Amino acid sequence: xxxxxxxxxxxxxxxxxxxxxxLPTALLIVERILAVTAAPVALGSAEVVIHTxxxxxxxxxxxxxxxxxxxxxxxxxYAAKARGSHCFNVFEPAMRVASENRxxxxxxxxxxxxRGEFRxxxxxxxxxxxxxxxxxxxxxxxxxxxxGLLRPSAFxxxxxxxxxxxxxxxxxxxxxxKATAELPPGSHISVNVSARQLQQPDLVEVVARALxxxxxxxxxxxxxxTETATVADIDGAITRLEELKSLGxxxxxxxxxxxxxxxxxxxxxxxxxxxxxxxxxxGIARDEADRAIVRGVLDMAxxxxxxxxxxxxxKVEQLEVLSQLGCDLxxxxxxxxxxxxxxxxxxxxxEPRQAPSQQGGVTDLxxxxx
Numbered sequence: 001x002x003x004x005x006x007x008x009x010x011x012x013x014x015x016x017x018x019x020x021x022x023l024p025t026a027l028l029i030v031e032r033i034l035a036v037t038a039a040p041v042a043l044g045s046a047e048v049v050i051h052t053x054x055x056x057x058x059x060x061x062x063x064x065x066x067x068x069x070x071x072x073x074x075x076x077x078y079a080a081k082a083r084g085s086h087c088f089n090v091f092e093p094a095m096r097v098a099s100e101n102r103x104x105x106x107x108x109x110x111x112x113x114x115r116g117e118f119r120x121x122x123x124x125x126x127x128x129x130x131x132x133x134x135x136x137x138x139x140x141x142x143x144x145x146x147x148g149l150l151r152p153s154a155f156x157x158x159x160x161x162x163x164x165x166x167x168x169x170x171x172x173x174x175x176x177x178k179a180t181a182e183l184p185p186g187s188h189i190s191v192n193v194s195a196r197q198l199q200q201p202d203l204v205e206v207v208a209r210a211l212x213x214x215x216x217x218x219x220x221x222x223x224x225x226t227e228t229a230t231v232a233d234i235d236g237a238i239t240r241l242e243e244l245k246s247l248g249x250x251x252x253x254x255x256x257x258x259x260x261x262x263x264x265x266x267x268x269x270x271x272x273x274x275x276x277x278x279x280x281x282x283g284i285a286r287d288e289a290d291r292a293i294v295r296g297v298l299d300m301a302x303x304x305x306x307x308x309x310x311x312x313x314x315k316v317e318q319l320e321v322l323s324q325l326g327c328d329l330x331x332x333x334x335x336x337x338x339x340x341x342x343x344x345x346x347x348x349x350x351e352p353r354q355a356p357s358q359q360g361g362v363t364d365l366x367x368x369x370x
Contacts, residue, residue: 011163013077015070023058023090030054030088038086046235053081054088075099105158108144113167117143120175121338125190125309128323128330135188135222137331138176139338140168160196169197170206177214177221179341190222190252195229204243211247218248224275226254234265245270252309256297267304274301278312278332285317295325302326 005017018026033054040047055076057069064072075095080087089095112118122136142150159165169192176191183189197203211218223244230237230253241251252273253266276297283290294310301308310322313332322330336344 009070015073023056026056026058027088030056034086034088043233046233048233048236051085053077053085055080055091056088057091071099072096078102102158105155106162106164109155109159109162109164109168112142112144113164113171117145118168118171119143119149119340120172120179122179122189122341122344123331123338124336124344125188125329125331126335128310128319128327133187133344134329135190136183136341136344137190137224137338138172138179138192140172141338156194160194163196165194165196166200169194170210173207173210174213177210177216180214180216180220182341186220188220188222188250189216190224192224192226192254193229195226198225198229198237198240203240204247207244207249208247211249219250221249222252222273223249224252224254225271227256230265230269238265238268238270241270255311263300266300271306273307273309273329275309275311276327281310281312281318281322281332284321285315291321291325294322294327298325298327 003019004021005019007015007017009015016029018029021029034052037050037052040049042048055073055078057072057076059069072091072095075098076089076091078098079095080089083089119141121139121141123139124133125135125137126133140152140156142155144150147154156165159168173191176189180187180189193203200206207221207223210216211221225237225241245251250272251270252275253269253271254275255277256274274297276294280290280293280297284294298308307328309329309331310318310327311331313319313322313330313334315334319330319334
């Protein structure tokens with residue numbers, strides 16, 4: 001409308017200036033924007049879904065500078081993103097703290113890689129029935145000089161939003177591939193690839209260089225792609241996965257069941273593993289609904305010729321059910337927390353006195369909870 005200004009602010013962010021507009025009217029405009037952007041966009045033969053988050057910041061007359069207004073709208077937008085797709089939030093003073101923290105973390109991240117502050121920890125991936133270690137997953141940690149060792153939940157979202165994830169992810173890939181020299185022959189190493197990395201035009205070349213520099217045979221590398229990373233452009237993601245697969249490596253679809261991708265596309269994903277999200281594994285021993293979901297995922301995976309990996313296995317009772325249902329592999333605190341590669345125990349856990357099966361359960365907790 002006259003008096004309204006729409007501009008691309010940077011990257012995938014846009015700013016809209018509504019002059020002389022009361023909040024109720026601004027909210028109506030926001031709802032229209034969300035409705036329009038929620039509709040799938042046809043790009044050739046593919047449909048792309050745009051996920052929109054909006055933050056509103058009202059001016060306070062002459063008491064608000066343009067920079068303050070944009071910063072407050074930005075803070076409200078990130079609060080909306082935290083609520084999920086197609087949401088909006090109106091700025092509140094408490095959001096300023098979160099915004100300042102976000103700016104501080106991003107600034108520190110810019111220097112962290114150059115200063116060598118990142119670490120890679122490894123968690124075993126275990127055969128559910130035999131206890132044999134078949135590989136490890138590489139998990140990044142940030143050795144922050146003031147806050148100590150930080151898990152990815154403290155910084156990965158910031159790295160993803162700022163684009164720094166590509167440099168961090170590339171470093172993790174290089175480090176993990178080189179570390180395989182210390183792994184037993186035949187064991188594989190799994191490395192996560194973020195949504196932004198999946199969109200890298202040169203991702204295939206980056207992976208190929210990491211394999212060549214480390215001397216790691218491609219079939220021993222597993223790249224883990226989250227299901228949510230494929231949802232926005234499923235056809236484009238399939239093309240990129242096929243390009244990666246052509247290198248000879250393996251692929252895993254991570255956090256399966258949480259990304260809402262159409263099941264009809266699953267058979268087109270050139271993946272070797274499905275990783276069952278920990279939210280379903282958590283209640284599997286006591287919740288029939290979770291057990292039914294896991295059983296369905298396992299049946300589907302095996303029908304497609306895929307192996308299933310259960311994440312977040314922490315209790316013997318969960319392990320028993322997974323074994324009864326025919327799950328192939330597991331990963332979680334029951335075996336070991338992520339640690340430096342030198343801290344990993346032998347690559348085969350002691351055999352339990354009674355292996356988990358439909359006829360009997362695990363009788364020696366100490367055998368499994370090493």
